[in-house]
Amino acid sequence: MHSILFKPSLVPSPLLSRLCLPPLPVIFVSDLLRRTMASSARSFQLRLNPLTGDSEWVVIDEEEEEDLVQHEQSKSLLATTSYLDMLNDGCRNRAFRLAIEKTITGPCHVLDIGAGTGLLSMMAARAMGGQGEVSACESYLPMGKLMRRVLRANGMDKNVRVFHKRSDELRVGVELNSRADVLVSEILDSELLGEGLIPTLQQAHDMLLVDNPKLVPFRVTTYGQLVESDFLWKMSDLCNNEVSISDGVHLVPAGLEGILGIKPQQHAMHCDALLEEIRLLSEPFKVFEFDFWKRPDSHGEVVMRIPATVDGKVHAVVSWWVLQLDYEGSILYSTSPSWINSFNAEKPSSCISGQRDWYDHWRQCVWFIPRGGISVCKDEHVLLQAFHDDTSVSYSLKVDGQTNFNPYKAEDFNLMLLPERIATYGNKEWRMAVLTAVKSALHGRSSPLCVVADDSLFLTILTASLSKNSLVTSVFPGLQEKGALYVQTVADANGFSMDCVRFVCKRASHLLKDNINQRKIDLLLGEPFYYGSEGMLPWHNLRFWKERTSLDPILADDVFIMPGKGILKVCAMSLPDLWRSRRSLKYIEDFDHTIVNETLGACGDLPSLQEGPCLPYFIWQCGEAKELSEIYSVMEFNFYDPIQACSEGKKIVFSKHGVCHGFVLWIDWVIDEKNSAFISTGPVSRYWKQGVKLLSKPVTVTAVDDFAEIEASFDPSSGELTVRSSFLKL
Incomplete structure (x- = not known):
C-alpha cells in the first residue's frame, strides 16, 4: 500500500513538495482539500493501493500514540517524504539557527507554525535560555508524535508546548496564553507559495501575533531568467513537436491546439542537470518580494521589460527564491541554480550561505512558454507580466511590438498532463x-x-x-x-x-x-x-x-x-548526493535527532538488518551519478499468465571502481510478440522515475573482484517489491 500524507498549516494543504510522489489529479486534490479536516485529537491519511487505484481514509488518533500498528503506518508514511532530505540540509539549518539567535534576544512568546520535528522550536527555546514560552503548531499527527519524541530526547518537552492543530485553529486565551512576539516557520516549497505561506501569514498577523512582531525568516525574493532549451520545449509543446512525426496519429490536430497540454504552473525541477542543454537568454531579474514581518497581499502583479542578451527562443522561465532570514540581510539562503554566481547584486559579503549542496526538498521551478516559445533578438525587450495569488506564481510574456500578452491559463487546455507525459507522446x-x-x-x-x-x-x-x-x-x-x-x-x-x-x-x-x-x-x-x-x-x-x-x-x-511482459532491471550506482541527502541524522545544530532515523527511512550508521525504503527519483536529476555495473535483468513478469508472486536473485559483478551507494531499478516493457522490441523506463530515458534502493552504508567496490547479490520479491497483494542486497568477493 502506498500513502499520501497531508500536513496542513493554515489550510489542509497537501505537502506534495515534501513527498517523493507525484501530485494527484487536480480534481481529486481539490476534493481532498474539502474533505480533509484535522482536529486536535485525530488526523486523516489517504492510503492508495497501487495495483487497484483504490483509496481509503485512515484515521490516526492522538490517544493511540504507542500503538505498534499505528507506529508502523506512520513510519511507512514518513519514510516516503523529504523531511529527512530537508533535515540533512546543513546550510538551511545553520541559517535558521543564526537568524533565530540574532532575532530572539530575551524572554518572549515564540510561535512555530509547521513545526515538523521541532527543530526551530528548540532553537528558539535555547535562545531564551529556558525562559519565555514556545508554542509549536504541527497539524499532521504522525509528525507531531515524532516531534514529541524528539523534544523528550533533548530534554525540551517542558520548554515547548505542542499543538496538533492548524494554525487557524489556535485561539489566544484558549490554546495560546497570549499573542506571540516572534514567529518562526518554514512552510516554503520549491515554488515558494504552494504550502499556503500567504494565507498562513495573513491569519497569523490578524489573530496570533502582536503588532510589529519579529519574524524568522524576515523576507523572501523571487527571481527568474529567460532560457532556451529543446529538452524543455519537448516537455511542453506537443503540437509543434508532432508536426515532424509522420505516423498518422494526431494527438493535437491543427485547429485544436488547446485540446491537450500541460498544467499552467511552475514545475519543480533540478535545472542544474540541464546546464549543458540550456542557453541563457537574459540576466536574472527580480520578480516578487514578500515581507514576512507585515501582512501579505493575496494578489500581486508586476510588469517588467527584460532585455534579451542573445538571439534565441524563450522556451521557459526558470525561477528560484532567495530567503533573507534576519532583519539586516546578512543571513541568506538561495535555491538558485549553480550558474548563478551570487544571490543578487546587493548580496553582502558576510552572507553565510554559499552554493548549497544537492538536496531534493527545494528545487528550481520551470514555467513553460506555450505554443513553442517566443523568438527574441539580442537587446530586444521581452515584456514579462507576473502574477501571484495565495498559492502560486504565473507569467505571461510578449515581445516589444506585440499587442497582447501571451496568456497561459488552465482553461487553455481541455486535458492537462504532466510535462514528462507530453514529452513521451512527442x-x-x-x-x-x-x-x-x-x-x-x-x-x-x-x-x-x-x-x-x-x-x-x-x-x-x-x-x-x-x-x-x-x-x-x-x-x-x-x-x-x-x-x-x-x-x-x-x-x-x-x-x-x-x-x-x-x-x-x-x-x-x-x-x-x-x-x-x-x-x-x-x-x-x-x-x-x-x-x-x-x-x-x-x-x-x-x-x-x-x-x-x-x-x-x-x-x-x-x-x-x-506489453507481453515486464523485465525488472537493476544497475549498481554511485549516488553520493542522493545518499548524503538521506543519510541518518545525529545532531542538528547540537540537537539530537537520532530518534527519527528509523521513522524517516534514513540510511547510514544503522543496524545491518534495518532496510530503508525504495523511493522514486529521476536519476538524471539526482546530482552526481555513476554506473558501477552493467545492467542486469533480475526478474520477469509474464502478462500472459495471471498475476502471481515472484522472487528472484541475481549476481551483480562490478565493472568499475568506486563507492556503491545503492541500486537503481526500473522495468523494461516488452511490446511485441517476438520479444524483440521493448520500451525502457531506465535512466537513459528522462521521462520516467526509477526506483532507488539506497544502502545502509556505502561500499567501496573494485571492478571484477567484487560482486553483489540482489534478491527481489514481488507481492501481488500490495504491489510492492522487496529488494535486499549483500556484497561479496569473487
Whole structure:
C-alpha cells in the first residue's frame, strides 16, 4: 500500500513538495482539500493501493500514540517524504539557527507554525535560555508524535508546548496564553507559495501575533531568467513537436491546439542537470518580494521589460527564491541554480550561505512558454507580466511590438498532463515502436475487439485509426470522462468513427459485467500509464498485470497482450548526493535527532538488518551519478499468465571502481510478440522515475573482484517489491 500524507498549516494543504510522489489529479486534490479536516485529537491519511487505484481514509488518533500498528503506518508514511532530505540540509539549518539567535534576544512568546520535528522550536527555546514560552503548531499527527519524541530526547518537552492543530485553529486565551512576539516557520516549497505561506501569514498577523512582531525568516525574493532549451520545449509543446512525426496519429490536430497540454504552473525541477542543454537568454531579474514581518497581499502583479542578451527562443522561465532570514540581510539562503554566481547584486559579503549542496526538498521551478516559445533578438525587450495569488506564481510574456500578452491559463487546455507525459507522446522513437507492435498485432484480424486497459490516449487513437473495423474499448480509470471527451474531439482528425469506440471510465474488471456483448478480447493494450500515478515506483505500473488478470475469463485464446511482459532491471550506482541527502541524522545544530532515523527511512550508521525504503527519483536529476555495473535483468513478469508472486536473485559483478551507494531499478516493457522490441523506463530515458534502493552504508567496490547479490520479491497483494542486497568477493 502506498500513502499520501497531508500536513496542513493554515489550510489542509497537501505537502506534495515534501513527498517523493507525484501530485494527484487536480480534481481529486481539490476534493481532498474539502474533505480533509484535522482536529486536535485525530488526523486523516489517504492510503492508495497501487495495483487497484483504490483509496481509503485512515484515521490516526492522538490517544493511540504507542500503538505498534499505528507506529508502523506512520513510519511507512514518513519514510516516503523529504523531511529527512530537508533535515540533512546543513546550510538551511545553520541559517535558521543564526537568524533565530540574532532575532530572539530575551524572554518572549515564540510561535512555530509547521513545526515538523521541532527543530526551530528548540532553537528558539535555547535562545531564551529556558525562559519565555514556545508554542509549536504541527497539524499532521504522525509528525507531531515524532516531534514529541524528539523534544523528550533533548530534554525540551517542558520548554515547548505542542499543538496538533492548524494554525487557524489556535485561539489566544484558549490554546495560546497570549499573542506571540516572534514567529518562526518554514512552510516554503520549491515554488515558494504552494504550502499556503500567504494565507498562513495573513491569519497569523490578524489573530496570533502582536503588532510589529519579529519574524524568522524576515523576507523572501523571487527571481527568474529567460532560457532556451529543446529538452524543455519537448516537455511542453506537443503540437509543434508532432508536426515532424509522420505516423498518422494526431494527438493535437491543427485547429485544436488547446485540446491537450500541460498544467499552467511552475514545475519543480533540478535545472542544474540541464546546464549543458540550456542557453541563457537574459540576466536574472527580480520578480516578487514578500515581507514576512507585515501582512501579505493575496494578489500581486508586476510588469517588467527584460532585455534579451542573445538571439534565441524563450522556451521557459526558470525561477528560484532567495530567503533573507534576519532583519539586516546578512543571513541568506538561495535555491538558485549553480550558474548563478551570487544571490543578487546587493548580496553582502558576510552572507553565510554559499552554493548549497544537492538536496531534493527545494528545487528550481520551470514555467513553460506555450505554443513553442517566443523568438527574441539580442537587446530586444521581452515584456514579462507576473502574477501571484495565495498559492502560486504565473507569467505571461510578449515581445516589444506585440499587442497582447501571451496568456497561459488552465482553461487553455481541455486535458492537462504532466510535462514528462507530453514529452513521451512527442517522442518519435517511442511512437514508432508502439505503432509497429500494434500494427503487427492487428495484421490478419478482420474485426478485432481491442481493449486499452489503462489511460493511454495514444493507444486508443492509434488502434481506432489503424483498424476501422475494430471495436476499441478504453478503460480510462484515471482520465475518465475527460479522456472520453478528448478522444471524441480528435476522432475526425484521426480518421475514425466514434461508432467503433466505447469508454468504461472505471476499472477494467467492470468489462466482465456486460462481457462486451459476449465477445472475447483479441488485443489487450497498455503503455502502461495510469493518470495520477505518474512518478510512483516503476513496479506500481504492474497494475496492468492486475487488470489483465481480472479480465482472464474474457480473453481470447490467441489474445495479443501489450506489453507481453515486464523485465525488472537493476544497475549498481554511485549516488553520493542522493545518499548524503538521506543519510541518518545525529545532531542538528547540537540537537539530537537520532530518534527519527528509523521513522524517516534514513540510511547510514544503522543496524545491518534495518532496510530503508525504495523511493522514486529521476536519476538524471539526482546530482552526481555513476554506473558501477552493467545492467542486469533480475526478474520477469509474464502478462500472459495471471498475476502471481515472484522472487528472484541475481549476481551483480562490478565493472568499475568506486563507492556503491545503492541500486537503481526500473522495468523494461516488452511490446511485441517476438520479444524483440521493448520500451525502457531506465535512466537513459528522462521521462520516467526509477526506483532507488539506497544502502545502509556505502561500499567501496573494485571492478571484477567484487560482486553483489540482489534478491527481489514481488507481492501481488500490495504491489510492492522487496529488494535486499549483500556484497561479496569473487
